[in-house]
Amino acid sequence: MKLKLIQYTPDPERTVAMSARLCYSASGAEELVQTMPDTQIGNLIDKLVDMGHLSTFEHASFTFAIEGISRVLTHQLVRHRIASYSQQSQRYVAEHGFEYIVPPSVAANAEAKAKYEALIQQVQNTYDELVALGVHQEDARYVLANATETKIVVTMNARSLLHFFEKRCCHRAQWEIRNLANAMLAEVKAVAPRLFAKAGPTCVSGGYCTEGNLSCGRLAGIKMQK
Amino acid sequence: MKLKLIQYTPDPERTVAMSARLCYSASGAEELVQTMPDTQIGNLIDKLVDMGHLSTFEHASFTFAIEGISRVLTHQLVRHRIASYSQQSQRYVAEHGFEYIVPPSVAANAEAKAKYEALIQQVQNTYDELVALGVHQEDARYVLANATETKIVVTMNARSLLHFFEKRCCHRAQWEIRNLANAMLAEVKAVAPRLFAKAGPTCVSGGYCTEGNLSCGRLAGIKMQK
Amino acid sequence: MKLKLIQYTPDPERTVAMSARLCYSASGAEELVQTMPDTQIGNLIDKLVDMGHLSTFEHASFTFAIEGISRVLTHQLVRHRIASYSQQSQRYVAEHGFEYIVPPSVAANAEAKAKYEALIQQVQNTYDELVALGVHQEDARYVLANATETKIVVTMNARSLLHFFEKRCCHRAQWEIRNLANAMLAEVKAVAPRLFAKAGPTCVSGGYCTEGNLSCGRLAGIKMQK
């Protein structure tokens, strides 16, 4: 997986904090932007998180370029609707000799890995043969495996990201999207540490778990349901 | 493909028309619901469509159950974000001997069809072998083809459907999702003919085409851009 | 306030439960709709609520006609974005002798009430005078009070409603929108009791409170933060 945070709203924490202050202040936005000291910004953001007042987090947006992920992952990813996506098209981009993902559980099992790779080779051959027989690549792609690599640009605001991290950083999330979510979280934490200080599954952000008997047990001894 | 309109807002056209009337009337909703004659409803809906005032179309929702479609289709479908989806999970549902879609261009080419089906058979075998080797089905599914059949429940309101039909009933849309869009349009037209009277690609709904030199040419002789 | 649930997705609980089952079942939607017994539906819905798996709740929509509420209320209401609104226009509907809301705290204070009503009378007079002087009603309305009554049609799906009830049934919500939220909750509970069994502020739905030292104290002795 190759992940890069390619753009984001400049000064995201100041933008969020100023917007929150505006709601409860007679002062204007411009004045607030210039006069709020950094410590006040941090404290206000912490308080917003604690109270669950996250609407102002929407003013900060983050755009990622992601490569080397499977369509298993992206089919889950694009279900998050408060987000924007631009994905490499299998309809318009030829997939001869495509790259593909190997799940760790397959990579760790020599016999499984051999069968897996043999099949992928077969898929590549058949894709090429179909195209050679005059089948347009938009139809030849029906044989492509879920494992086929894809590229995608994703933009989410900080509130939507917090929700994404809550669902997808959880141990119960599918491993590939969990890896992506953790990598995205590391990227945004580097540029907006206070906004994402408590980001993660509910066991991290809220100290509770709703997975019932499917829980990973990280909170053993603590109540398992909010 | 198996498509069924399983639920929808009762009396969708009256609901839409009443909501539109409310905006410009001193009367209340309940009174309007009871007193608007059918002809007034039809005429008002036609006028809303002509003026592009579609916000009231959101009050009517339609829920479809769809089976026998590929994941090529659903990966495009779920990109429509003003909608609700519940899809059969490849993580939790075993895919031994799965059904699959064959594109018409492949079905029409005997040699391509033979190669296509041989590969799918190979995929099924490998999936079974991986599971037999202890690979969890959530990882074995990485070998599954785009062609694999899936099931999905979709809810969209009438405004979102109009947008969906504009994009996906177009001759330029990918054939499988175009077939689905046309089938969905037929279903909703049967229960709400006035709401969807002009539904379809922009050449149908507005008499123009934005596809440039990729246009299907249906509007040849007419301006190709709005 | 006059509230009426004018339309909703028929059989909302069966629709939600069937959609949830589809995700984890090899069976199709139509079969599930017909064969799921009522007790299974209720139990499944309870489990979805407990696990916070609410996406299938989106397949059930509810449309309300609401009258006799102020624009203080609707300005807050329309901030809920996963919803559809059609509101009576002050631009197109004349407001001569408009009805208005009196807050209970004003109604309970004779002196305040007298001043309040005198001012409203003054507003009505000035509105009429401005119109008589040739000011279009779209500009005359600038003098209208927040208290002026309005009418609105609102559609939300069950998931969005649960969020609305969480925020607006809370004791900390503004009284008028809280009254509306409680009335809406009563309406939907009557037709879909299981979907909304635990609906309400977080102290009801989850046993926690995030209002900190502004909390109403209903959960006194219990932890004040999730």
Added chain:
Amino acid sequence: MKLKLIQYTPDPERTVAMSARLCYSASGAEELVQTMPDTQIGNLIDKLVDMGHLSTFEHASFTFAIEGISRVLTHQLVRHRIASYSQQSQRYVAEHGFEYIVPPSVAANAEAKAKYEALIQQVQNTYDELVALGVHQEDARYVLANATETKIVVTMNARSLLHFFEKRCCHRAQWEIRNLANAMLAEVKAVAPRLFAKAGPTCVSGGYCTEGNLSCGRLAGIKMQK
């Protein structure tokens, strides 16, 4: 009105163009960001606009601080749901001696203006008296006029802005929100001229009008409906 574009996605046009190229290219995002020449970016954006392929415009977000506008305006503004808002609260911020908007049609009519200002003075007095009588400001605000000034922070992405400009820059839009829309358009055009080159009502962006016999007539002699 006081308007300031306080933040936006850096290099918005390159971000949009790169995302669009990614969909149809075997290259990755990072490579595309670095290697696309400026002229290619401009040409690609023009083509996206012409074809109505606007999804990549969502990757560029713009945040405005707006002051000196009425609640007539903001009640319309917040109906645009693909946007984020933080508005000064009349519940928490005292409105003693509030500022207010005077519509031009009122300002131009001496008699109307005198009545208008007398009423506003009356509203201010009554607000103060109610608070002095112990009415909480969250209830005293029920007497405040639509004309009362408010402050708001708004974030929209470029696609949502194009829709906003289409509806609100139209001559048929209410004058105050039209003024705001025109001012916002000028701000974003200064930093992203190609993205917003054709932004505006449909007579500007598409050469057609759907307002029927309510049209301003700017397109007289040209077809009045797409």
